[in-house]
Amino acid sequence: MQLKPQDFLVALKLVAWGDQRWTYARLAQELGLSASEAHACVKRGLQAGLLAQNYQALDSAQAALAVQEPTAIYRVARQKRSRVAATSSQVAQGQLATADNPVRPHSKQLAEFALHGARYAFAADKTPSTIGVPTSHSAPAFAGVFAPGSEDYVWPHPNGTVRGVGVEPLHPSVPFAAMQDARLYEMLALFDAIRVGRARERGMALERLQALIDPAAPKKVKGPMYG
Structure with missing residues (x-):
């Protein structure tokens, strides 16, 4: 895997967006890339450690639901509906924006690369x-x-x-x-x-x-x- 300049560009764009929800179509459109190239950039960014899988927000929501539901059988029956309601509410309040995003910038490693490696790579x-x-x-x-x-x-x-x-x-x-x-x-x-x-x-x-x-x-x- 060879990191490409557009991979670094995509990572910086995700930093610029912060906790906004985004789609690959929007990412591609605003960067002047094709949708397939945007996907490829994210994949290489993950492999290089500039990006990270975004599990934290969803895991937090699931943990909260598990505490709220007292019975296992009841939880299985109600979990899907409750999770959708909770997620929709939190997204509306801007509390769970990143839950819908597949990846996020790996801040520490991206900064290290931007400051000390990217000028030589690019x-x-x-x-x-x-x-x-x-x-x-x-x-x-x-x-x-x-x-x-x-x-x-x-x-x-x-x-x-x-x-x-x-x-x-x-x-x-x-x-x-x-x-x-x-x-x-x-x-x-x-x-x-x-x-x-x-x-x-x-x-x-x-x-x-x-x-x-x-x-x-x-x-x-x-x-x-x-x-």
């Missing part, structure tokens, strides 16, 4: 100055973060609005996918900052991208520590 190719969609530190999410005069980077695209050094995107569908989802756009631009940015830009991108993918990760302590 190295960036630069092109001459061109018109395109801003990426890296030039993306809209980072307006005002870096000093004026920094060289702009763009994904070459005929409908782009900015001229800058061209950076071949992670996957050809990236400019389209980024325009559909601001959170995904931010993560893809951060990834490009890691791939092509200067030291300061890479440092900021590493910190921000980890916070987006794995919010539970320990934060680095800045400055000296004293006993």
Whole structure:
């Protein structure tokens, strides 16, 4: 099994969606992929450890139902109807959104790959100055973060609005996918900052991208520590 750039793109899209319910058809549509390719990406993501099977929410619902139903025979007869009612109620309240999703991002391992492996697995190719969609530190999410005069980077695209050094995107569908989802756009631009940015830009991108993918990760302590 060889991990492909679109597999990483799919994993980042699932991070961007968070606990939203999704379908393979929607995943494919918003990323500019075919449905069969979306399925293949998820399969490879599972094999690589970037994604994980999503059992936790359903297991919790089943455990709660088992406690509520006192008699085994009665439970068998009523379990299916009760489970549907409980699941529908929880989904309506946004408490069980992920139960309908087959997989979820493996936050820790995906963050580790994004920060320390992906830039080597999917190295960036630069092109001459061109018109395109801003990426890296030039993306809209980072307006005002870096000093004026920094060289702009763009994904070459005929409908782009900015001229800058061209950076071949992670996957050809990236400019389209980024325009559909601001959170995904931010993560893809951060990834490009890691791939092509200067030291300061890479440092900021590493910190921000980890916070987006794995919010539970320990934060680095800045400055000296004293006993």
